[in-house]
Amino acid sequence: MDRDPSAEKNCAAVSAVPPPPGLTPGQQAVLTALRQQPQPLSAQALHGVMAVQRSIGLATVYRALDLLKLLGLVQHRVTLSGETLYSVVEHDHHYLTCLQCGVSVPVETCPVQELVAHLQRTNSFRIYYHTLEFFGVCDRCS
Amino acid sequence: MDRDPSAEKNCAAVSAVPPPPGLTPGQQAVLTALRQQPQPLSAQALHGVMAVQRSIGLATVYRALDLLKLLGLVQHRVTLSGETLYSVVEHDHHYLTCLQCGVSVPVETCPVQELVAHLQRTNSFRIYYHTLEFFGVCDRCS
DNA sequence: TACAATATGATAATGATTATCATTCCTGAG
DNA sequence: CTCAGGAATGATAATCATTATCATATTGTA
Ligand SMILES: [Zn+2]
Ligand SMILES: [Zn+2]
Ligand SMILES: [Zn+2]
Ligand SMILES: [Zn+2]
Numbered sequence: 028m029d030r031d032p033s034a035e036k037n038c039a040a041v042s043a044v045p046p047p048p049g050l051t052p053g054q055q056a057v058l059t060a061l062r063q064q065p066q067p068l069s070a071q072a073l074h075g076v077m078a079v080q081r082s083i084g085l086a087t088v089y090r091a092l093d094l095l096k097l098l099g100l101v102q103h104r105v106t107l108s109g110e111t112l113y114s115v116v117e118h119d120h121h122y123l124t125c126l127q128c129g130v131s132v133p134v135e136t137c138p139v140q141e142l143v144a145h146l147q148r149t150n151s152f153r154i155y156y157h158t159l160e161f162f163g164v165c166d167r168c169s
Numbered sequence: 170m171d172r173d174p175s176a177e178k179n180c181a182a183v184s185a186v187p188p189p190p191g192l193t194p195g196q197q198a199v200l201t202a203l204r205q206q207p208q209p210l211s212a213q214a215l216h217g218v219m220a221v222q223r224s225i226g227l228a229t230v231y232r233a234l235d236l237l238k239l240l241g242l243v244q245h246r247v248t249l250s251g252e253t254l255y256s257v258v259e260h261d262h263h264y265l266t267c268l269q270c271g272v273s274v275p276v277e278t279c280p281v282q283e284l285v286a287h288l289q290r291t292n293s294f295r296i297y298y299h300t301l302e303f304f305g306v307c308d309r310c311s
Numbered sequence: 312t313a314c315a316a317t318a319t320g321a322t323a324a325t326g327a328t329t330a331t332c333a334t335t336c337c338t339g340a341g
Numbered sequence: 342c343t344c345a346g347g348a349a350t351g352a353t354a355a356t357c358a359t360t361a362t363c364a365t366a367t368t369g370t371a
Contacts, residue, residue, distance in 0.1 A: 096268050096304075097268050097269060097306065099305075102304070103304075105247040109251070109253075111251075123288060123292060123294055123296070125294070126238050126239050126297070127239060132292065132294075134284075134288065136284060136287075138280045138281055138283070138284050139280055139281070139301065141280070142276075142278060142280050143303065145278075146265060146276060146303060150265060150274065151307075151308040152265055152267070152274075152303075152305045152306070152307055152308065153305045153306045153307075153311055154265070154303050154304070154305035155268070155304055155305045155306070156303075156304055156305075157301065157302060157303045157304065158300065158301070158302045158304075159281065159299065159300070159301050160299060160300045161285065161288060161294075161296050161298075161299045162238075162244070162245075162296070162297055162298055162299065162300075163241075163294045163295045163296035163297045163298075164239065164241075164294070164295045164297070165293075165294055165295075166293040166294070169295055
């Protein structure tokens with residue numbers, strides 16, 4: 028996919044929320060499929076659910092997810108078992124995870140929005156998303 | 170065969186801030202080595218720095234780090250490249266990471282302490298540590 | 312001392328992710 | 342319209358941090 032060099036920075040990459048830029052059909056399909064998932068899921072799991080309706084290579088799914096991250100459309104988090112889970116950036120949920128049994132429970136609140144705005148200014152970073160995870164030992168495991 | 174009394178079981182004497190339980194010499198060595206590191210580092214890197222003074226197996230380092238996490242003495246975070254970095258829980262630093270070049274800059278503030286206290290009560294979880302990471306694209310990469 | 316339980320270390324196995332590379336698709340010039 | 346260059350794709354091999362194995366060493370206890 029080659030884009031007009033002069034217009035390179037005008038696409039949706041600038042803001043995290045707006046409509047998708049010039050994505051290929053495969054990349055578009057990955058984004059669409061991810062939007063339909065209620066929970067974050069791994070690249071392989073996503074590849075699994077996509078394969079039902081549309082043939083797509085696993086490597087392409089990985090590559091599309093990487094690109095979508097760079098565009099600020101997709102976020103990731105890593106489980107205790109080392110799997111990377113993906114979700115759309117609109118999904119701002121955080122988790123409390125047991126180090127022993129691995130169970131994860133969602134956390135409702137997110138106290139970092141202000142901090143994001145502050146960092147945005149002081150660091151000349153374009154911030155797309157954040158992860159906030161709590162680790163400990165659950166009731167049953169302690 | 171009597172052993173040196175000063176080399177008693179449980180090296181509990183070395184402790185300072187948190188009351189360490191009965192750790193084996195190997196586990197204690199891992200904790201001590203980790204405390205001397207100014208930055209979070211991988212299990213393999215820690216194994217490397219430890220090997221200089223004390224022979225220890227890589228598997229033992231991994232196992233000790235896992236145990237120390239369960240004891241609430243050590244925390245972890247995962248880099249973009251998939252490496253797991255370890256540090257003592259007292260090290261409550263967070264990072265802003267570029268999705269393109271991978272550069273990480275530290276963030277000073279941490280706005281989650283109150284939330285931790287609240288979650289502690291409402292979830293019957295014993296919370297040991299948390300990770301807070303921001304992802305985006307740095308100045309030079311955008 | 313003898314026994315059971317746990318820790319250790321060397322190494323093989325695992326598995327998610329990446330790299331490779333040949334093929335296909337797209338686009339813009341001529 | 343046709344062609345060439347560049348990007349995207351897919352199948353597969355390679356990578357590499359982490360785990361599992363398993364034999365040995367250590368520890369605690371009676
Ligand atoms: Zn648990
Ligand atoms: Zn949040
Ligand atoms: Zn960068
Ligand atoms: Zn913090």
